[in-house]
Amino acid sequence: QQQVKQSPQSLIVQKGGISIINCAYENTAFDYFPWYQQFPGKGPALLIAIRPDVSEKKEGRFTISFNKSAKQFSLHIMDSQPGDSATYFCAARMQNTGNQFYFGTGTSLTVIP
Amino acid sequence: NAGVTQTPKFQVLKTGQSMTLQCAQDMNHNSMYWYRQDPGMGLRLIYYSASEGTTDKGEVPNGYNVSRLNKREFSLRLESAAPSQTSVYFCASSSGTSGNTIYFGEGSWLTVV
Numbered sequence: 001q002q003q004v005k006q007s008p009q010s011l012i013v014q015k016g017g018i019s020i021i022n023c024a025y026e027n028t029a030f031d032y033f034p035w036y037q038q039f040p041g042k043g044p045a046l047l048i049a050i051r052p053d054v055s056e057k058k059e060g061r062f063t064i065s066f067n068k069s070a071k072q073f074s075l076h077i078m079d080s081q082p083g084d085s086a087t088y089f090c091a092a093r094m095q096n097t098g099n100q101f102y103f104g105t106g107t108s109l110t111v112i113p
Numbered sequence: 114n115a116g117v118t119q120t121p122k123f124q125v126l127k128t129g130q131s132m133t134l135q136c137a138q139d140m141n142h143n144s145m146y147w148y149r150q151d152p153g154m155g156l157r158l159i160y161y162s163a164s165e166g167t168t169d170k171g172e173v174p175n176g177y178n179v180s181r182l183n184k185r186e187f188s189l190r191l192e193s194a195a196p197s198q199t200s201v202y203f204c205a206s207s208s209g210t211s212g213n214t215i216y217f218g219e220g221s222w223l224t225v226v
Contacts, residue, residue, distance in 0.1 A: 009153070034214045043117075043203055043217035044156070089155060091215075099144045099163055099207055100171070101215050105155035 003027060004092050006104025013111050019077040021107045023090035026071060030092035035064065035075050038087045047088070048075070080111045115139050117218035119204040125224045126194045134189040134221050136204030144207040145187035146171075146215065147179060149200040156203065162187055194225045
């Protein structure tokens with residue numbers, strides 16, 4: 001059973017466009033929601049993260065929107081660049097059960113020039 | 114600052130052979146994890162160690178064992194490798210405190226033939 005559901009599986013965006021990746025969860029015990037970026041041959045690296053008491057967090061071109069009542073959160077990449085082409089994972093942490101992190105299935109983003 | 118270091122980077126095993134993946138972190142983190150990454154499946158938790166001296170099963174523990182040797186080191190052992198264990202394995206660590214995220218190693222590519 002997938003604890004965190006992520007969509008779409010792949011995404012192609014023109015340079016300068018907006019990339020949007022969505023995630024949904026069911027377990028209300030999750031208390032922290034990070035996004036990771038992974039380039040081929042590398043480990044995932046933290047991109048941006050949000051707590052459930054905040055509805056939006058912005059860092060440069062990257063924004064997380066969080067809807068606690070709908071149990072959904074999304075990553076928006078503004079002014080997408082070819083260098084943003086990577087796989088993106090959403091995740092959710094459950095601190096009260098040993099600090100477990102659950103990951104979505106990933107979105108392969110391609111930004112075309 | 115090395116962060117999370119895992120070895121080996123690449124390994125080919127024959128079915129039935131055993132091997133151990135080694136992982137060490139230099140961030141004084143309490144929690145350590147082993148994930149496997151397969152196409153379309155995202156990152157799935159194999160085992161984790163919330164703190165030194167404890168280990169717990171994750172989502173896909175069958176066929177694996179772990180040892181939390183000390184606070185720095187967390188190894189993953191395949192006792193009798195199977196082709197279904199062909200995957201990319203990531204070790205990760207986290208401080209375990211509220212709001213802290215998870216840091217990944219570079220990955221170990223394992224092929225079982």
